[in-house]
Amino acid sequence: MSSQSENNISLNNKENTQDNAIIVHTFFLQNKNIEDLTEFKLLAESANVNILSTITTSRTTPQAKYFVGKGKAEEIAETVKALKADVILVNHSLTPAQTRNLESLCECRVVDRTGLILDIFAQRARSHEGKLQVELAQLKYLSTQLIRRKTGLDQQKGAVGLRGPGETQLETDRRLIKVRIGQLQSRLEKVNKQRNQNRQTRQKADIPTISLVGYTNAGKSTLFNRLTSADVYAADQLFATLDPTLRRLSIQDVGTTILADTVGFIRDLPHDLVSAFKSTLQETIEASLLLHVVDASDPRKLENIQAVNEVLAEINADKIPLLLVYNKIDQLDTIMPHIEYDDENIPVAVYISAHHNQGIDLLFKAIIEKLRNKMSYFRLLLPPQAGKLRHKLYQLNCIQQEIISDNGDFMIDIKIDHIEWLKLIKQQDVKEILDISQIKLIE
Numbered sequence: 318m319s320s321q322s323e324n325n326i327s328l329n330n331k332e333n334t335q336d337n338a339i340i341v342h343t344f345f346l347q348n349k350n351i352e353d354l355t356e357f358k359l360l361a362e363s364a365n366v367n368i369l370s371t372i373t374t375s376r377t378t379p380q381a382k383y384f385v386g387k388g389k390a391e392e393i394a395e396t397v398k399a400l401k402a403d404v405i406l407v408n409h410s411l412t413p414a415q416t417r418n419l420e421s422l423c424e425c426r427v428v429d430r431t432g433l434i435l436d437i438f439a440q441r442a443r444s445h446e447g448k449l450q451v452e453l454a455q456l457k458y459l460s461t462q463l464i465r466r467k468t469g470l471d472q473q474k475g476a477v478g479l480r481g482p483g484e485t486q487l488e489t490d491r492r493l494i495k496v497r498i499g500q501l502q503s504r505l506e507k508v509n510k511q512r513n514q515n516r517q518t519r520q521k522a523d524i525p526t527i528s529l530v531g532y533t534n535a536g537k538s539t540l541f542n543r544l545t546s547a548d549v550y551a552a553d554q555l556f557a558t559l560d561p562t563l564r565r566l567s568i569q570d571v572g573t574t575i576l577a578d579t580v581g582f583i584r585d586l587p588h589d590l591v592s593a594f595k596s597t598l599q600e601t602i603e604a605s606l607l608l609h610v611v612d613a614s615d616p617r618k619l620e621n622i623q624a625v626n627e628v629l630a631e632i633n634a635d636k637i638p639l640l641l642v643y644n645k646i647d648q649l650d651t652i653m654p655h656i657e658y659d660d661e662n663i664p665v666a667v668y669i670s671a672h673h674n675q676g677i678d679l680l681f682k683a684i685i686e687k688l689r690n691k692m693s694y695f696r697l698l699l700p701p702q703a704g705k706l707r708h709k710l711y712q713l714n715c716i717q718q719e720i721i722s723d724n725g726d727f728m729i730d731i732k733i734d735h736i737e738w739l740k741l742i743k744q745q746d747v748k749e750i751l752d753i754s755q756i757k758l759i760e
């Protein structure tokens with residue numbers, strides 16, 4: 318695979334040696350944000366690329382042919398030759414034509430931001446499901462980029478093997494990719510079913526899931542390890558975690574919960590990638606509580622929070638109770654571990670350092686208070702002899718309405734703090750009288 322137009326989305330060559338890269342970043346005049354470039358360099362390093370040189374330029378709008386201007390493109394080509402670079406990494410989404418034009422001018426592979434993120438994902442995926450998802454996302458990306466592989470792929474080649482008569486190579490490639498995408502999707506569906514079953518078992522047992530979400534490198538895995546004493550890979554790399562990791566976590570007053578560590582988010586995440594990871598993010602979508610971990614020492618923390626909120630909205634997880642966890646406060650001189658409350662005295666944010674073990678007790682406290690605040694609505698059907706339980710419900714002050722039927726059954730609607738509910742149904746006498754199958758959740 319020495320030809321530059323082959324294997325475009327894979328950065329690492331076969332021998333798995335480090336690629337030497339030139340980084341290209343364009344500042345748009347209204348937004349001269351140096352952190353964008355810093356983050357891109359970190360992305361490149363996370364992909365195990367050796368950065369030879371960084372070329373920046375300013376524009377008001379992208380240029381159609383090369384994205385950068387013609388003069389800049391020539392400068393890039395000269396630098397590639399002088400430094401013997403293997404790849405050009407461009408911190409934007411390029412059109413297939415721009416990639417192709419830049420490749421032929423510079424005689425060097427060109428990978429854009431999406432391609433780079435996909436490459437990191439491909440390197441990181443460990444689970445069967447993760448690998449399937451990455452391959453699916455890569456193929457979807459490849460199919461949009463296909464026109465670039467022009468030479469030798471666009472001519473009529475006649476009916477050979479799988480190809481239909483009169484089909485061009487490009488059409489064949491498209492068709493094969495479509496077939497493979499279909500295969501991957503049906504395999505993913507199977508894996509997904511299994512995952513759903515596991516989740517349903519947990520839901521039946523009424524075990525709440527707490528999901529760690531947040532911008533990549535915020536410290537989710539470090540916190541996960543801190544909370545569960547697990548040994549999950551945490552590193553100063555972007556997208557260190559790809560597959561979700563689940564652990565039991567016992568919390569005082571709440572009981573058993575499941576804590577989920579998840580893939581980090583990043584701004585400008587391609588839409589296809591989000592949808593490819595939807596099933597991985599399912600743990601997030603169905604969580605009882607989200608811990609949104611923020612790197613409090615990042616100058617762009619507000620933008621990062623915004624980017625994460627956008628992805629949460631995209632996967633319909635924006636209605637789930639959420640607690641902001643400002644991490645890495647050891648990097649800031651002025652902030653001590655504390656909880657921030659809203660007007661109704663409900664925790665909204667906790668300031669901690671996962672790495673230095675500061676404020677973890679406060680985090681637990683806030684989680685308990687936050688889950689306490691979560692109300693559940695049930696309709697119970699109680700037999701006449703359940704008087705004692707009915708009395709308990711009255712004591713808890715949670716009965717909203719009660720209807721007594723002719724045969725003496727009680728139909729009771731309750732609104733109850735979720736933790737109280739979990740405690741209640743654990744009591745032996747309640748267990749004996751309450752027919753779980755008769756309980757209905759009311760919206």
Ligand SMILES: Nc1nc2c(ncn2[C@@H]2O[C@H](COP(=O)(O)OP(=O)(O)OP(=O)(O)O)[C@@H](O)[C@H]2O)c(=O)[nH]1
Nearest residue numbers: 533534535536537538539552556557558581671672
């Ligand atoms: N100074 C400081 N560094 C921290 C703290 N928590 C985590 N880190 C560091 O931040 C880096 C990223 O941590 P991870 O836990 O891998 O971050 P993550 O959010 O899981 O990242 P992805 O899996 O890539 O999304 C590591 O180098 C950690 O050691 C903290 O409280 N203080």
Ligand SMILES: [Mg+2]
Nearest residue numbers: 537538557558
């Ligand atoms: Mg992680």
